[in-house]
Amino acid sequence: MSDAVKVSETIRAKVQRLAWASEVANSLKEEIDQLQASGSLMIPLEPGGWWHQYVCPQHHTELLFDPSVADATQFHCPHGCVVEGAEYRGAWLVYKHQQLARVALQAAAVYAALRDYAYAELSKQLIVAYAAQFPLYPVHPDAQPWMLKGRAFHQALTESIWSTTLIRAYVLLLDEGVVFSADEQRKVDTFLHLLEESMRAYRGILIHERNNAENNYTAWLNASLACVYAARGERHELEALVEAEGGFRHHLSIGVKPDQLEFEGSTYYHVFVLRAYLIFAEMAKRCDRDLYACEGSLGQSMCGMVEALAELADDQGLLPALHDGPMARLPYAREIAEVAELGLSHYAVEGLVPILCEAYRQMGSADGSRCGLEALLYGATASIAISAEVLTKPRGSKLWPASGFVVGRQMDNPLSFLVDFGEHGGAHGHLDKLHLSLMHKDQTLTPDFGVVPYGSTLRPWFGETTSHNTVSLGGKSQAEHTGRCLRFEQTEASTYAWLQSDAAYVGCRLNRHLLLTSDWLLDLFEVTLTSEEPQSIEWWMHPVVAPQSKQLKELSFADKVQYPPIHIQENLPDLPIVGRLFPEESNVSMKYLLSPDGVQIHQTALVLPDQELLTVRTPGHSIDPSVPLTALLHRQPGKQARFIHVYRVGAGATISLLAEDHLGITAEGRLTTVQLLPEQGLLIV
Template sequence: MKLLGHLDWEWVTAQSHAEGWRAHVIQSFSDRCERVLETSLEVPSAPGGWMHQFICEEHWLPLVYETEQKEVYRCPHGHNVGGPEVHAAWRALRHRELGDDLRDLALGALVFDDTRFADAALTLLRRYAELYATFNAGEAAQAWMLRGRAFHQALTEALWAIPVMHAITLLDAHIGTAEKRSLYGHLLVPMAETFKVAHEELIRQGRVESNYTAWLNAALGCVGFLLESDELVRRAIEGEGGFYHHLSLAVRPDGFEYEGSVYYHNFVVLAYVLLAEAALGNGIDLYRYTAPEGQNIRAMMDATLSLAYPDGSLPFLNDGAYWDGGGYWKGSILDRELCEVYEIGYSRFGEPGYGWLLASAYRRRGCSRGEWAAVLYAKDPIDGKEAPPLRTSVLPDSGIATLRPTRASHVVTLVYGPDGGSHTHHDRLSLSIWPWSTDPGTLPYGGRSRKDWYQHSLAHNVLVVDGTSQAILSSCCVFSEEEDGVSVASDKLYEGVFVKRSIAFHDSAVLDVMSVSSEQEHSLWWVLFLDGTWEIDGVTEVPSEHLGTAPPDLFVEVSARRGKSNEPLSACTVRDSVRYKVEVGASVPFEVLVGKTPPHASHYLGQREVLILCCEGRDVRFEASYGEEKGDE
């Protein structure tokens, strides 16, 4: 078994008769395989498009995914959406799902010795071998895309191809020599060429650090091992743009992927882990490799854990697939991929915190532990895993501080890092305050929302100067540890403006001071999002109006105001029997605006409430405290 031969297959297959928690894993996986058999396994004859276009552009929301192709697809708000781009995006999702179904059926055939699963898997595999030569999706791709053959993007093709290659290795006993030669010639060889061309193009463009490269390496490595091609394996691991090279370029010395996004960080870890598992089966241990500045796979998994909130959730920093993908993802795409990474990571390293993260991701998805990675790797139960003793942590090269006061239930994430490329948000010196004011993430990229709203400063808990978004910095803001907290500062976010934000803790309260100084007078907006239902003192409801006429101001609907005053403002809410209170004021008179904005990615059917303090000045100090007290719902 060329990709997974290092696993204990006697143990894996014996688990079809397992007891206790492991029996639940196996039964859940068996149920999944049976459900797959009950659905249509017809492969779309046309290639896939770009999944981010499976959206309602009016509401910016992902459409409701179903396995059957339709003339139109339903928006969560009730109306129907269609068109060539939407259909191509549906096909991208459906091909991805069928690739996963193929792997699961092949694994089910091996675990349960069930010829029904094997026959269905072989039918899918043969159909893809017939169709692959007819696919030419790259011709319809957008100009900026790294083109694939079965999908607009070679990246998506790699995501689909690895489960298909897993299926080929799992079905080895069911494929004769002549058919294997045919499958390899019609599917694996042209796949390898697709990935080689894309990989070479990234190198030519000087984009080796791209997350695409990690996935192309994983796909090239897997196909290289299957084809017994030393050239492909060397390219994927040792060559220019290979695993060793990519790890040294794309991951900062603190272990976090350079884009500064929790989603893309884990996305790259998943690609690394899939390549590492394939390599282990061929006598190469990538888990043991450490790049010159200390980067390795274990450090990357630890970096994710260091950012976790007390409920096991993670901050939605920068762009990422944070929304509920619907359909077979069963929850957010991030959470599905976390389950794959940490099933394997927990098995490899035994870190208890990984088991806790894993249990938290399954809980958010509302699904049982019974997917392919659990069948192959789960050797310990995770139910009831307690949170590890996480403390304040700093990723200094990425510019992310996670502040965990000992006497408060708040956790504060402070962002001050450098440019991470096209997925970076204009949100340096921003604050996420768990559990009631966390970063909103991003909705699918195929519409206007990402660039018109989510990437802008106004969509975050930051200072907005003169109604514009801040600059993207090439280096971290200045970070300092202070006696009772930390501070970050920069004079480059806005030309001629120095901004410093200091966070301190006093008993159960978080103290937040933002100081602004400039030789010129500026319009200043201090922004704080309030998730949930809040009572805000001293404001008066007004007829709804937009904050401005162009994005991002256009997407703030002002619904309440308070005239200019020196009086501090207070607001409160109750969550899980804890009463949270915000008090904020400024050194100059300020106006208060309360408005509704586009939603948080994790609950995208609602709106978020935003509080904006507006004033003008050269030297202004904003002071806020975020407190808590026990109470009743």
């Protein structure tokens, strides 16, 4: 128990020695006081449903949740809609149960920090109330058939996550010397027993019946069981879970790629699984087992996973929404803050600082300084060194060969890129091979849009090829497949990546060449069809701000007759073509104005014979799809196409085709010649 005592002593030490910790503790205390005054801290007697159904059916935005509301049957959209129904009620109950478990942990932390016993009592009341109610929740009759059913929630997954929060509150109270009466302890023991039975049964289903041990569920079932064993002081059981099939070490070996990214290729699920691992390690430490340096069979580790996050984030600290996952969401920001704080504490990964600051901004801190429960519980005893050197420290390019991602950076260029060429990602993957995210140090221009809550009927759009910055054929999506990286190199002068796919469509080969110099980024995308029939070959780009161009003509009603909308699939809206860009001597020039300081990114497109460059109205990003965006569609009919674009900050460039395999890029009066060789790719000559 010595290590456990250190946890609570660390909370007190932070409050006594650090101004930010004292401010955070008192802020958390005031937040609890307001919730108590609202009368909203009574646990619901109904089990929760599936939180993904908490989404407006019209606007596809997540519905609002007010933590001060004790009960609700009407649910509000940010745009003013009010919805009712059992599925929304069930989803709201998920939020409520999760909030109350968080309040239990928050109250325990406030007690550890400020020593006001009223908060220990509140935490204990919530824990005991849930422990007493848990046996009365049925194994959920309304859960969808594919789910592993929980008691307090539709999904056992949600139940496992919720239980770790509740048990962390419980053990923190024990560390602080809070005594549970015999009756209270019996209720807690019954809860722990039932929870253990459920989690063990679900592990058996996943690992043995479904042969799906690598599932992200497994990491959370393990974390929940680790909490049970640590709460009961059962070291032997926890040790066995570390080494079991599907246990901590085995899951780390099969659920994480050798390059340290979670196997589904989703940033969200990477954070999701890493957080479960860190909770397991926290509980193992209570049983005198140190897992923080544990490695999988191919060198996978929690340290490697946090380092991967530091490499993936943009210069603002935003994590890309690769494959399924939200672009931004308060509960997600809290999870990121927890993982980043623990990563800093245990591994001193300096690159986590921008990520942590961004998470705290999303949690309400104007300047990115520490705030909220995660800071008090997991923040290091020393203050974050938020310095210009840390926040702007240059990073090099990075290839994740097993997962299939590549980031290109060049020290003197504020532009960088991220490309996805790897495995589909299973249930959480998107049909997006060779997708390009174009980033500026101040803002990402063409991010991956992630996905809306799964209960939205618009969810399929966010997995389609046409919603990504890559190539489609005839509006149809790519097949599930894996691309490859044929060449990747970084020199002092440039960064180059050559990505290829030949399984996106039958008889089709895609080659994307990205060449980043200190001055510009060249994107050359070649498409070759071997099938007999020509196709509409479509290059897509989805910027977060609309392009500005003197060469853009908005289409009138009469013009629109010539341009039928893009049809994706029956259950998704058609995409109207709303403008055409007319080249001047084969070049189209566009610019994008980024906030907040008016940085301009200039894009030049070389429009070759038989090609056209159009603007298309699409749904917005996954935070609010109801606010439409303007996409670029560069397309050509036929059996082969070459799409050539150059991006530059400050002023535009011009592109000339000097020969079939030679390009000229002119910027600020300087001509650079680039050659495309079949076996070597792009070369500056």
